[in-house]
Amino acid sequence: MARRPREEIGLPEDLNLAPMMNLVIILIPMLLLSVVFLEVSVINVTMPVGGAATSDREKPEEDKQPLNLAISMSAQGFYITAAGTKMQPMPGCPTGGPSICLEDDSIDTAARFEEARRLYAADDKVRGEEVLLEGLSAYNYRELYNRLSIIKNEFPEETTVTLTADDKLPFALTTRVMDVVRYRLEEDSYDSNAEFWDSKPRAEGDTYAILFGDPAFGMMQ
Incomplete structure (x- = not known):
């Protein structure tokens, strides 16, 4: 019985990554366009002025009392x-x-804020937010x-x-x-x-x- 000729086993060819890289290049701009950036608002807050002495140049006019609001x-x-x-x-x-x-003096703000604090601690954020807004709306x-x-x-x-x-x-x-x-x-x-x-x-x-x-x-x- 004749034997089949031995098939030569060659080394595996390198993978062609060009299609995959093209796909990644196309996806990157699409992902950047879909990103939602966080907008941070900053309110300037100053430290309260203490009772330190001021120079003659910084003293208010004698006939005008400082506001100190x-x-x-x-x-x-x-x-x-x-x-x-x-x-x-x-x-x-x-x-x-x-x-x-x-x-709205019918709202007990102290009780509302205390209840909201308890709800937040119990991880009931939805109801806690509702109770908090009820207290804030009274002012x-x-x-x-x-x-x-x-x-x-x-x-x-x-x-x-x-x-x-x-x-x-x-x-x-x-x-x-x-x-x-x-x-x-x-x-x-x-x-x-x-x-x-x-x-x-x-x-x-x-x-x-x-x-x-x-x-x-x-x-x-």
Whole structure:
């Protein structure tokens, strides 16, 4: 019986990677176009000025008292202090209470914030966010802006405001207040919340008009 001729076994040929490399080159631009970049917003925060002595050049004029504007946040509303004097409560607020009381006093903000904190700790973030927003919605941000606009008209050169808050209040409240005090809006005063929240910052040349754009954090005593 005749044997078949032995087949020669050659070395394996090198793989042709050119099609794969062409595919990768095509996919790279498509992936870059689909990337969503994170936009980071930064709010300038200054340190509160201490009681250090100032030079004669830095001293305010004797006939003009420094503003020293401060906003204290509490579960009952906002306390505003300017030129060393606490601003009187707005009409409808209790005597001796905050300068701007809650817009919706039927909401127990302290209880809402405590409940939101408990829900977040239990990993129920959806419900926690809802309860947190309920507490934040009780504050009268529109009247806060109206009061600050009046102060700004009297002290147009001032840009600093000191913010203090109760340690049980969420930082989200401080963030909202910082947004309110930062820019001057199209109007100095608003009568409805819809107009207030829909308004845009007032243009001033190539930038926006500053209300009190240099917030500083203080300690509540």
